[in-house]
Amino acid sequence: MTTSQEELLPATRRSLAHRLAVAQAEGRAPSLVAAVVRGGETVWNGASSSVDGQSPDENVQYRIGSITKTFTAVLVLRLRDEGVLHLGDPLEKHLPGTGVGDVTVAELLAHTSGLAAESPAPWWERTAGSLRPELADVLGERPLLHPPGRRHHYSNPGYTLLGAMVERLRGVGWEEVLRREVLEPLELHRTTAHQQALHADGWAVHPWADVMLPEPMEDLGRMAPAGQLWSTTGDLARFAAFLTRGNARVLSAESVLEMRAPAAPPEREELADGSAYGLGLQIQNRDGRTLVGHSGSLPGFLANLTISVEDDLASVVLANCTSGPQVSTVAADLVRVVAECEPRLPEPWRPLAQVDRSLLELTGQWFWGTQAFVLRLASVGDVSLEPLPTGGRRSRFRSNGDGTWTGLDGYYAGESLRAVRRSDGSVSHLDLGSFVFTRCPYDETAPVPGGLDPEGWRGIG
Template sequence: MTITQSAEPQEPAPVGHVPVPVDSCEAFVGLLPQTRRSLLRRLAIGQAEGRVPSMMGAVVRDGLAVWSGARTSVEGEVPNGDVQYRIGSLTKTFVAVLVMRLRDEQLLRLGDPVGKHLEGTPVPDATIAQLLAHSSGLVAETRAPWWERTSGELRPEPADLFGDRPQRLPAGRRHHYSNPGYALLGALVERLRGGMPWDEVLRREVLRPLGMSRTTLQPGMPHAGGWAVHPWADVMLPEPAHDTGLMGPAGQLWSTLDDLCRWATFLLRGDERVLSAATLAEMRTPAVPPEGSAWEAGYGLGLQLVRREGRTLVGHTGSMPGFLAALWTDVDEDVAGIVLANCTSGPAVAAIAADLTGIVVEHEPRIPEPWRPLPGPLDPELLALTGLWYWGANPHTLRLRAERGLELAPLSQAGRSSWFRAEADGTWTGLDGYYAGETLRVVRDPEGSVSHLDLGTFVFTRGPYEPAEPVPGGVDPEGWRV
């Protein structure tokens, strides 16, 4: 393995971040010794069985890097948290965030055809959402030669990326991974940012606010060298590291373990300087129905989704000649696992990163935040809305949450539950489940008293089919009977 070191001083890590020390193969804070040993053992098994020149791993929990480890096969060389590795398709998560920023600024709509904003594309009718979710039906790869091992100078225009049949499947019907689709998204970012290169937009709008100074388009010292390991002999061959040009948004970025810990924290929690938690939650939602009733993998808006041992993990994997990467987040547990390796193939980095999160969750289940009362002042009329409501004869509870939010949930297993965000006009908007995007209104009688709740024309009343209640279709005059 080749790691080129730099004599230049590095910027200090932000408060609360735990870097990987150069003189140690493991750093930790806040985890039990048994957990730390299990994490290091999983990383060591992955490096040994995968026959990897070097492998690094980290775990983020509650917004902090709580563990990191490294294994190397070269005596005297210890990778550290400031060494760059190529992260491949993890680049796509960064590009997707740039596109969602444009959406949140109302510079585009996800339903817009890409041709509305970007001229000269061979697939002008593919929507931006379809490109983000790999559901546009575009080809998986560029026309020959193999783009990952080819200089980007050979393809100076977006149209040069595609052959005679750029679209292989009907748009919007199924997931079909497309690297050239993200090249178009990178060009879209440049177009809507006044011609600024997409990586410069990324540096200014995302990397700088998050303190990710070691995530770059081109490698900077110190960085690991990329290797191919012979399948039948323990020998290695160096891999080239070309500038892929227009294909850069599909997999060009280099990053470090320290920077990716910051990125994982952002993906888990959001940052109003970059992207809100609500928009990130939207990105984590499957954009195309996963195939199969018991789906194990899906794709949102720029983020991969996998189900593992009853948990849903969100993030991305990456590969380029000489390098493999994986980053998974578990939002429910507020934990993330990251793995970097400098070999073309061999180790199952996606499984290793998932196992790192699983070890922490299994050994040290998350302790919930303490209950706290809502901040005042309290609106008595809003408090009066809480309690039992009936959709027909099905009882539901309405609870008051922070910032005038509401939670509606059935008392039994049969029914639909949702969280609702308060709006300025006195209504509430559903945030999840069946009622996502639907409007909840409080309907009052002529005297101003609360009559019922209207949720997308569904009427919720204080009693189950009470004759005096405004039940659509009326109530049988004989009432309940035995």
């Protein structure tokens, strides 16, 4: 990924720099660094520091905390795509003997396993991982707090289990698997399990006085897959581009799309603010746009990676303090600034190079009962079904190559769509998961379930 600062207008760069400076000053952060990605390339890097003339750049390492979980999730999805496991598999199948083996891989990824949020005392983020050498030490005597699959309950031990599963299936340590399968292919050379020069030191800033206290930087041991990594804005910008587009060497675009889709039922407070959780990625609605990514924190550090796929924008914000700046808000604001100052230009309309005439015949208006829909040819072989005028159930469908289509999203995700033809080859109706769509409301020539009144349409009188 290249860095091309001149691609943003001067006024946009000034707005981004101002937002970062305000966040550093009001949040009282020793340093704050950020990057913005557009179209898969870094278009802005910024920093604000308490030390004059020594602002860190995009190559300085910060600890990224729970953004590590997204990296671990990528490793698990790779195993799924290779056929080594299924997301519905119970953990016991791949990591026996944990005592919580009935929870599934998907439940661990989406934090719906029912596991506790933290490991038993002492606080794992501020103590040596050597205090928890075994998985039993991470899980404790009461690992399950809720019935699996019933609610979203964020769990750090859950990702420890996923990391241990990856190690068992790959036959080497989590750190080595990550380096070999993700970091090297994506050229994330400054993302490491342990700090390397140059790196920021972690600080606690006193809440009522402008003084600081150094925070310990512990090796998390077994908890590493939940929060160990160090990285830079440069590397995380490249990682954000990967989470938007996929990479054939690591994970396909279809699989990263699956990671970004809600996979956990939100809690009441999450419903209120429009947030959800996918497979290793947080999802939120802010300023009318859907943002995906992950936040992270460890004593001395705050981190956030935010992506707006629709705007083709992403941002990364890192700070070296335990609390203060609201980095998730700052990251969302950086995306908003660019989206509003320089809105994305739509791709030019282009006609299809070829079209199946039998498919073209199916386009246009259809009726489910009396509700009008329109079938559109979305791309070669693919279609969309949308209600008219607006509102109601809509879905996109991917061609199966045999005259049928499978729903990709919405109410009809996974459902089968097919055109039913009469003996003369003409189209009788569309069958969508047993729903009959006809060319006119309750077409008498089509097999409408329940049949039609023989007197047909009529008035009240």
